Amino acid sequence: MAARKKTAGGTREPDGSHRAIRTIAPAAPPPGPRPSDHLSRAQQLELYYWMRLTRTLEERLVALYRQTKVVGGLFRSLGQEADAVGSTFALERRDVMSPLIRNMGSMLVKGATPLEILRQYMAKSDSPTRGRELNIHFGDLDRGFIGQISPLGDMVPVMAGVTLSFKLRGEDRVGLVYVGDGATSTGAFHEGINFAAVQRCPLVVVVESNQYAYSTPSWKQTAAKQMVDKGPGYGVATEQADGNDVLAVYDVTKRAVDRARAGGGVTLVELITYRRKGHAEHDNQSYVPEGEIEWWEANNDPIDRYLAVMRESLGFAEAEIAATDARVRTVVDEATEIAEASPFPEPLDCLTGIYADPPAETPLWFREGTRAAVERNERAEGWGTWNAGADEATR
Amino acid sequence: MSEITYLEAIRQALFDEMERDPSVFCIGEDIGAFGGAFKVTEGLLAKYGESRVIDSPISEIGIVGAAAGAAHMGLRPVVEMQFIDFIANAYDILTNYVATARYRAFLPCPMVVRGPSGGYVRGGPFHSQNPEAGFIHTPGLKVVYPSTVADAYGLMKAAIRDDDCVLFFEHKHLYRRIKGVLPEGDGVVPIGKARVAREGGDLSIITYAAAVHKSLEAAEQLQREDGISVEVVDLRSLAPLDDEAIVATVKKTNRVLIVHEDTRTGGLAGELTARINESCFAWLDAPVMRVTAHDVPLPYAPALEDYVLPQASDVVRAARWVARY
Numbered sequence: 001m002a003a004r005k006k007t008a009g010g011t012r013e014p015d016g017s018h019r020a021i022r023t024i025a026p027a028a029p030p031p032g033p034r035p036s037d038h039l040s041r042a043q044q045l046e047l048y049y050w051m052r053l054t055r056t057l058e059e060r061l062v063a064l065y066r067q068t069k070v071v072g073g074l075f076r077s078l079g080q081e082a083d084a085v086g087s088t089f090a091l092e093r094r095d096v097m098s099p100l101i102r103n104m105g106s107m108l109v110k111g112a113t114p115l116e117i118l119r120q121y122m123a124k125s126d127s128p129t130r131g132r133e134l135n136i137h138f139g140d141l142d143r144g145f146i147g148q149i150s151p152l153g154d155m156v157p158v159m160a161g162v163t164l165s166f167k168l169r170g171e172d173r174v175g176l177v178y179v180g181d182g183a184t185s186t187g188a189f190h191e192g193i194n195f196a197a198v199q200r201c202p203l204v205v206v207v208e209s210n211q212y213a214y215s216t217p218s219w220k221q222t223a224a225k226q227m228v229d230k231g232p233g234y235g236v237a238t239e240q241a242d243g244n245d246v247l248a249v250y251d252v253t254k255r256a257v258d259r260a261r262a263g264g265g266v267t268l269v270e271l272i273t274y275r276r277k278g279h280a281e282h283d284n285q286s287y288v289p290e291g292e293i294e295w296w297e298a299n300n301d302p303i304d305r306y307l308a309v310m311r312e313s314l315g316f317a318e319a320e321i322a323a324t325d326a327r328v329r330t331v332v333d334e335a336t337e338i339a340e341a342s343p344f345p346e347p348l349d350c351l352t353g354i355y356a357d358p359p360a361e362t363p364l365w366f367r368e369g370t371r372a373a374v375e376r377n378e379r380a381e382g383w384g385t386w387n388a389g390a391d392e393a394t395r
Numbered sequence: 396m397s398e399i400t401y402l403e404a405i406r407q408a409l410f411d412e413m414e415r416d417p418s419v420f421c422i423g424e425d426i427g428a429f430g431g432a433f434k435v436t437e438g439l440l441a442k443y444g445e446s447r448v449i450d451s452p453i454s455e456i457g458i459v460g461a462a463a464g465a466a467h468m469g470l471r472p473v474v475e476m477q478f479i480d481f482i483a484n485a486y487d488i489l490t491n492y493v494a495t496a497r498y499r500a501f502l503p504c505p506m507v508v509r510g511p512s513g514g515y516v517r518g519g520p521f522h523s524q525n526p527e528a529g530f531i532h533t534p535g536l537k538v539v540y541p542s543t544v545a546d547a548y549g550l551m552k553a554a555i556r557d558d559d560c561v562l563f564f565e566h567k568h569l570y571r572r573i574k575g576v577l578p579e580g581d582g583v584v585p586i587g588k589a590r591v592a593r594e595g596g597d598l599s600i601i602t603y604a605a606a607v608h609k610s611l612e613a614a615e616q617l618q619r620e621d622g623i624s625v626e627v628v629d630l631r632s633l634a635p636l637d638d639e640a641i642v643a644t645v646k647k648t649n650r651v652l653i654v655h656e657d658t659r660t661g662g663l664a665g666e667l668t669a670r671i672n673e674s675c676f677a678w679l680d681a682p683v684m685r686v687t688a689h690d691v692p693l694p695y696a697p698a699l700e701d702y703v704l705p706q707a708s709d710v711v712r713a714a715r716w717v718a719r720y
Contacts, residue, residue, distance in 0.1 A: 133499045141467065147500045151491050157460025158492065164461055165468035168420070168446050188488065191457030198452055354498050354534050356558035365673075373674035377642055 020292035021211050024272040024300075026240045026248075027228075035090075035254035036247040044314055045324060047089060047246050051081040051303050052328045054105035057114050060332050061121055065281055069340070070121045072134045077102035079244070079276035082302030083208050084178075085109055086249030087271065090257045091176055096144045096162050098155040100178040102208065102275070104136050111143035112136075114332055118339035125345035132350070152183035156192025156205060163201035163260075174260045176204040176253070182213025184230060185221050193266060197234045202260035204253065205236075205268050208243065210275035215287040231268040243273030244302040247309070274300065402570040404544045404577065405509075406435055408551035409473065413443055416471065419555055420447040422458050423475030432477050433511055433570060455484035459508060463493050463560075466506040471555060476510030479564060480524040493560045494535030507554045509563035512540070513605055513656055514688075514704050516568050519695040525604075525657040525688075530562050531634045531666070537586055538634040540564040542607035544575030546631055549584030557586060566605045573608075587632045589640035595626035598718050599644040601667055602654040603630040606705060610654050613710035623718050633663060641667065642675050649680040650717050654710055659687040681720035686713045 039047075058076050065074045077084055084105030088097055091110070099106045104117065119127035120138055128138035129147075139147035146162065148155050159177035166173040183189050184207060196203045207227040211218055224230055231238035237259060239252035249271055256267035274296045278285045285293065310316040351363060365372040399407065413419045420443075421436055427450040430437030440448040451458045455476065462472035476482045482489070489508070496502040514523035530536050537559055541547040547565070554561035592607055593614055600610045607629045614625035628644050630637065645651055651671060653664040664685035671683055686705045694700055 129499055129501075137499070139500055139502070141502070146464075146467065146502070149492050149495070149499075151487050154456075154460060154488055154492050157457045157488065158464040158467075160457065161461030161464025161466070161472075162468055163464075165465040165470050168465075168470070188456050188460065191452075191454040192460055194452055195454055195457035195461055199449075353501070355537070356497065356503070374676060377646070377675040378677065 020289040020295065021274065022292070022295050024242055024244070024274075026242050026270075026272050029241070029248065029251060034247070034251045036250050039250070041314075043089075044310070045316065045320065047085060047250070048303075048306060048310060048321070049324050049328065050085040050089070050105055050109050051246065051306065052325060053108055053114070053331065054081045054085065055303060056328045056332050057117065058104065060336055061118070062281065064118075064122065064336070071123045072121070073280040073282065074121070075101045075135055075280050076277035077104055079296060079301065080208065080210055080273050081105050082246035082306065083243035083249050083271040083273045086246040087206050087253040087269070088176065089250055090253035091144070091174065093144065094172075095174045095176065095257070096141075096146060096159070097176045098139075098146045098148055098159050098178065099136065100148055100155075100180060100183075100208070101136065102180070102210070103178050106178065107136055107145055110145045111140070112138075112145065114335040115338055118335050119342050122339055122342070123344065124339065124342035125349070126342050130349060131345035151188070153179060153186030153188035153192065155179075156189050157195060158192075159203055160192045160196035160199070160201050163196065163203040164199055166202055167199065172261065174202045174204065174257050176206060176257070178206045178208060180213055181207060181209045181211070181218045181227055182216065182221055184227055193234050193236065193268065197236045197266045200263070200265035202263075203266050204256040204260055205266060206253065207268065207270045209270055209272045210243075212275050212279075212288075214279040214283070226270065228268060228270040234266070234268070236266040236268050237264065239267055239269045241269070241271055243271030244300050244305060246302060246306050273302075398574045398576055399544060400571050401541075401544050401547050401566075401573040401575075402433065402435055404548035404575070405551055405565060406437065407577070408548045408555070409436065409439060410442070412552055412555040413439065413447065416555075418469060419471045419473065420449065420465075421473045421475065422449040422451050422462060424451055424453055424477045426450060426475050431475060433567065435565070436475065455481050456488050459485040460488045460492065462506045462508075463488070463496065463504055466504045466560075467496070467502050471505050473507045473509060473555060476508060478522050479510035479512040479526060480521045482508065482510065482526055482562075486529065489530070489536065489560070490533045494533045496535075497559065498535060503558055504560045505558045506560050507551075507563050508560070509551070509554075509565060511567035511570070512564040513566040513568055514693050514700060515605060517695060517697060517700060518567075518693075520692045523693040523700075525564075525655075527562070527564055527633055528657055528662050531663060535559070536634060537561040537632070538564070539586055539632050540566070540604045541631055542566070542569065542573075542592075542604050542629050544573060545578055545582065546584050546590070546629075548577055549582045550586065550631065552581065552583045553586050556583070561586065564604065568605050569608070584631070587635045587637060589637035590629045590631055591626065591640075591644070592629040593625065593627040595624040595648065597624045597648055598650040598652065598714055599626045599628060599648045600652050600654055600710065600714065601628045601630065601641065601644065603633060604656060606654045606656050609705060609707045610710055612707040613714060616707070616711050617714055621715065621718070623714065625714060636667075636670070638670065638674065641670060645671055645675045646678050649678055650720070651679070651681075651683045652710070652714050652717050653683065653685040654705060655685075655687050656704055657688060658690045659685070660690050662687055681717050684713055684717050686710050
């Protein structure tokens with residue numbers, strides 16, 4: 001990796017200088033019992049399982065990427081596992097979630113399998129999109145997650161419509177959509193949250209403030225001091241939490257989900273976290289101030305923090321944690337083996353399924369085995385069928 | 396049955412489909428209490444209420460995106476663009492999200508985006524556009540543009556029943572000028588089928604929307620003054636195109652003029668010409684020619700708009716040239 005320079009990253013000081021981001025100071029949680037107090041012991045362990053699975057699976061993907069078996073870009077959520085897992089953990093099975101590129105953990109919680117993710121990254125024919133889409137861009141309505149597209153913010157109006165359908169049909173379901181701090185600058189974000197707010201759709205909009213959108217720091221993205229300040233302008237409720245504290249993430253999201261379910265409309269949730277890897281694997285993060293990433297790795301890793309809570313407050317034994325780690329390794333190893341053995345798609349499959357009907361497009365004539373249309377419409381009688389009489393009349 | 400206008404036919408199709416299928420709902424700016432800028436949706440709110448006739452914020456991305464989300468969940472939204480010119484605001488979500496949904500994610504997106512299109516109404520640059528070409532170019536979208544009362548009714552019904560996203564262009568110049576009687580039965584017009592608007596043997600004009608009427612006017616004059624028998628083919632569906640009907644008329648008359656109100660460069664005429672070359676070049680006795688709007692934003696003043704948009708006299712002049720070639 002190239003040496004990092006001190007550039008425009010970090011936070012902006014009043015005098016215009018920049019410094020590395022080393023603190024997060026979300027609003028204090030309301031007093032009284034927290035939703036996470038009601039999590040069972042199995043659920044407490046499950047939170048750890050999903051975070052560990054996210055990290056281990058991504059590490060496996062890095063290895064496959066370096067072997068060129070991941071044919072496209074690779075997007076990490078290193079350091080953001082708690083915000084992804086803790087928030088989707090607040091949803092019920094029937095609820096619908098739309099992830100973002102750093103929400104592999106959210107998708108795993110909602111039922112996506114490591115095998116699906118590996119096949120998808122490796123562009124295999126039996127991947128969820130049959131090799132049509134990249135990385136974690138896939139979904140399944142039955143399990144309640146809808147695949148994102150690359151233009152940022154677009155999933156906000158789409159999820160407004162999904163939750164509008166819940167409202168119109170009187171279904172007891174809630175939607176949750178993730179955006180990054182960068183996507184809050186888009187028109188789609190604005191139009192989507194505004195529409196959902198006016199319609200009082202049961203929608204939770206989660207802004208993952210991970211401090212960078214590609215190379216652009218949050219303070220170049222918006223003049224708002226914090227993302228949650230955008231909520232009052234839309235007339236929606238707001239919640240904010242330390243995104244690296246998985247229980248705090250669960251607490252605020254659960255409150256937002258409960259509010260939506262009770263007819264309270266939209267909540268804008270800000271989860272403050274930090275992106276420790278680049279936008280994708282190719283990104284050397286030369287724009288990040290020196291020492292910033294290392295500080296977060298050493299002092300504010302979400303899995304380390306939760307492990308400490310598990311050991312000190314929740315009373316988990318080392319053996320339970322070790323058994324979970326072993327289970328994660330087995331799951332990832334087995335899925336990798338199957339995914340590597342999967343075939344690549346057949347080219348002709350790409351011509352199907354653009355529309356419900358017709359089921360297949362015609363291959364282009366110059367592709368092997370296809371006749372040119374001009375041969376199908378040969379003019380046996382040759383040139384010049386112009387009617388002589390009519391010809392006279394017009395000359 | 397009594398005669399109704401092109402606009403009333405669209406409204407009737409909305410009423411009939413909302414009545415037939417409770418999953419159909421309408422959403423758009425000022426479509427409820429006000430009945431829409433052109434009153435296409437007048438009366439829907441009173442009959443179906445605010446949950447099925449939704450007055451939206453000024454928010455083309457928001458309402459198209461929301462329609463897509465609702466469509467995924469099994470509803471059938473009909474989105475109004477107050478003027479079709481504003482569909483440009485929703486270009487990203489239509490082309491990147493809606494058009495690809497089935498292909499990349501197997502997500503159904505049964506929705507209609509409809510709106511008043513076209514010129515000849517002194518509407519100026521932002522109330523007169525024909526933006527169909529950009530969407531015809533996008534795999535995954537269907538595009539229809541009727542020119543008659545029966546087609547406005549029948550294609551709207553087909554669009555609402557279609558399991559993919561259909562862009563339904565309504566020509567505002569035809570809204571109250573064209574009258575007709577609805578056919579017996581459900582009147583559904585299949586998407587992807589052209590219509591022969593006038594039979595002829597010497598030359599084919601392939602056209603759609605308001606230009607169909609300019610072409611019919613020209614055909615009448617050509618028959619009367621030159622004795623040229625002109626066939627007028629009304630495409631009705633622009634995506635998918637009816638290749639069979641195009642080839643059939645080329646084989647019949649061997650001379651083709653394409654007429655559209657959209658601007659020239661990148662317009663549908665270029666695509667039609669290429670398809671004719673690819674499939675039946677040997678049947679041509681003359682180069683395929685086109686009459687289109689000039690490549691300029693549509694100006695407001697009558698003298699300017701009339702000059703920019705194709706008129707019947709332009710069609711006559713071009714048709715004579717093709718016929719004599």
